[in-house]
Amino acid sequence: MKWTELDENWCPVARTLTLVGDRWTLLILRDCFLGRSKFEEFAETTGATRHILSSRLKRLVTAGVLERRPYQDRPKRHEYVLTEKGREFGPALIAFRDWGKKHMPVRRTATATKE
Amino acid sequence: MKWTELDENWCPVARTLTLVGDRWTLLILRDCFLGRSKFEEFAETTGATRHILSSRLKRLVTAGVLERRPYQDRPKRHEYVLTEKGREFGPALIAFRDWGKKHMPVRRTATATKE
DNA sequence: ATTTGTTCGTTCCATTTTGGAACTTTAGCA
């Protein structure tokens, strides 16, 4: 089954997933809620390739979850900010955060271990 | 960046995504909350291929979100049921559902339109 | 005894999507 077919699904969860049902998209939204808004910031903090970042941001803007707006002229630069629709997605991320805090402890690696 | 690297991420959202950050996994969990528990049920209602279903269920069981347990002998059959850890993921799905109900209206297609 | 049906997968392969890095454009600054 293709993902585009899901947007006519009877289930609201399924329809939601057509838009935000992938890792990078959710990480981008997390960033937005943390106040980040620039392409380069997303690239650094999410670890997504610029390629994927570009396509995901486009999708979110098209869907009306983010708004792409200029924050300076010459050189023209844009930033991505949450719309009302996007802000209302907050509770979902809170739920993910809380569940992660409780059930997904940080796995330390050799390099991450200090002390 | 590889996904496996995210599980040592400082962010609990990111760590959560290493486990449930894909569409099929979340649809499977939705099914579980709706009371479904069998492989064939998941296959039909999520639309995921048996291949993907198999790998996702394994991951969820390994992570302790689902428990694979026999519900009959001869022919041996198993079902997948939410553990306490899995049940605590409910609020996240509720948030997805609510957001979807409000912001992702069903897109009707020609065949779906009747009357 | 052979065929059919059910459940739960595994295997195979062509198509998509990713990851990773380089390249482009526009413009300020030294």
Place this chain on the structure above:
DNA sequence: TGCTAAAGTTCCAAAATGGAACGAACAAAT
């Protein structure tokens, strides 16, 4: 002029996916 920064785009090899067939293990029907 050369260097840096932001925001993408392009390219290609590697990984994930979809689609459908195949397999095992047993029950029920013919």
